[in-house]
Amino acid sequence: MPDKKKKATKHCSRNATLIKGVGRNSRSKMWAKTFMYERIKKALKKPRAKTETKKNTRFVNKDIGGDKNGGTRKVPVSRTPKYYPTEDVPRKLRSNKKPFSQHKKKLRPSITPGTVLILVSGRHKGKKVIFLKQLKMSGLLLVTGPFKLNAVPLRRVNQIYVIATKTKIDISGVKLPSRLNDRYFKRKRLRKPKHQEGEIFDTEEEKYSVSQERKEDQVKVDSQILPLLTNEKHLKSYMRSTFSLKNGQYPHEMVF
Amino acid sequence: MADVTSDHLPQSLVLPFRHLAFWTRSEGGRLAIMPGRLYSKAVFTGYKRGLRNQREHTALLRIEGVTSRKDTEFYMGKRCAYVYKAKKKTATPGGAPSKIRVIWGKVTRPHGNSGGVRAKFRKNLPAKAMGHRIRVMMYPSRV
Numbered sequence: 001m002p003d004k005k006k007k008a009t010k011h012c013s014r015n016a017t018l019i020k021g022v023g024r025n026s027r028s029k030m031w032a033k034t035f036m037y038e039r040i041k042k043a044l045k046k047p048r049a050k051t052e053t054k055k056n057t058r059f060v061n062k063d064i065g066g067d068k069n070g071g072t073r074k075v076p077v078s079r080t081p082k083y084y085p086t087e088d089v090p091r092k093l094r095s096n097k098k099p100f101s102q103h104k105k106k107l108r109p110s111i112t113p114g115t116v117l118i119l120v121s122g123r124h125k126g127k128k129v130i131f132l133k134q135l136k137m138s139g140l141l142l143v144t145g146p147f148k149l150n151a152v153p154l155r156r157v158n159q160i161y162v163i164a165t166k167t168k169i170d171i172s173g174v175k176l177p178s179r180l181n182d183r184y185f186k187r188k189r190l191r192k193p194k195h196q197e198g199e200i201f202d203t204e205e206e207k208y209s210v211s212q213e214r215k216e217d218q219v220k221v222d223s224q225i226l227p228l229l230t231n232e233k234h235l236k237s238y239m240r241s242t243f244s245l246k247n248g249q250y251p252h253e254m255v256f
Numbered sequence: 257m258a259d260v261t262s263d264h265l266p267q268s269l270v271l272p273f274r275h276l277a278f279w280t281r282s283e284g285g286r287l288a289i290m291p292g293r294l295y296s297k298a299v300f301t302g303y304k305r306g307l308r309n310q311r312e313h314t315a316l317l318r319i320e321g322v323t324s325r326k327d328t329e330f331y332m333g334k335r336c337a338y339v340y341k342a343k344k345k346t347a348t349p350g351g352a353p354s355k356i357r358v359i360w361g362k363v364t365r366p367h368g369n370s371g372g373v374r375a376k377f378r379k380n381l382p383a384k385a386m387g388h389r390i391r392v393m394m395y396p397s398r399v
Contacts, residue, residue, distance in 0.1 A: 110399065120394045126291030160396035244292025250321030251296060252330035256399055 105139030110164040126242035146222040295391040322371035
């Protein structure tokens with residue numbers, strides 16, 4: 001019997017697959033299996049809400065002048081279109097290509113909250129940072145220096161420009177401000193001054209300046225993380241040092 | 257700590273930046289820390305070829321320290337760059353025009369059993385680059 005009493009939890013497919021695209025049971029068998037006959041009976045039995053008979057607003061009686069024209073005529077309020085496309089909604093071809101927002105944002109298993117990461121590219125290359133969390137919308141990693149140690153602020157970083165080391169700290173107790181999301185870190189387009197004839201406007205937003213929000217959040221997060229770093233021996237100075245390859249060091253031989 | 261660089265050095269020498277990198281003055285006059293090398297050194301040994309014909313679209317690289325096919329697994333997909341200088345200054349992304357030029361490419365697959373590697377560049381490498389340095393970056397990282 002179909003579960004009506006419980007909350008609607010979807011049943012798995014009652015139709016086993018023989019081959020992809022071919023089910024074990026035919027339409028009529030599925031009709032019986034899913035108790036469609038009973039469901040339809042019940043739907044029909046439900047008292048239908050009485051709808052008021054709509055006033056016929058499609059036509060309007062209009063007065064027409066001139067004798068021998070009949071006086072009034074029923075005129076449609078809106079005209080029927082003079083063009084009908086062959087398909088109401090153009091048929092969308094099936095494609096496995098999803099927009100970025102629906103992509104699966106994978107995270108390498110070696111990267112867990114509290115892992116020390118080595119940035120391998122960008123303006124902070126060579127620096128070691130702490131991984132905080134993966135941002136949901138973009139899949140980028142939220143990372144912090146901490147700022148005091150190596151001048152890396154709260155920042156987003158792509159996984160592929162990062163080497164995960166085995167050094168991890170326990171940041172389960174660290175509370176991140178909830179406003180740290182992709183929108184917060186989105187790049188701001190600075191308005192370039194338009195060169196008007198003769199006039200030079202004073203409103204030039206050329207330089208980027210750190211917002212007060214960012215400074216506050218930086219302090220909030222780092223004040224929780226710094227004591228965790230001082231706990232372990234050498235970790236603080238480790239975070240301050242930069243990574244680089246030396247003679248005789250080969251990354252394929254290294255364990256990070 | 258797993259990082260090889262600071263492990264063997266006594267505490268007194270593990271000072272911020274000093275032994276690893278060098279200081280430069282950036283545009284704003286602030287002291288910036290230039291990191292050390294973050295790429296593997298490789299040499300462009302020649303083009304992919306049969307005995308009498310060569311295919312310039314694929315370059316053969318020999319990465320320092322890589323001597324077996326198994327070792328090349330790390331470098332697969334890594335970006336590589338042929339850096340060279342020319343007389344005229346050309347535009348740089350996000351910087352002043354400079355005389356340094358780059359041809360970017362990536363490591364595509366191993367070559368042979370002794371750690372050689374094939375790479376494809378956006379523009380074929382010039383033949384004069386043979387025997388010269390190619391930088392194999394550490395990104396895209398899969399570690």
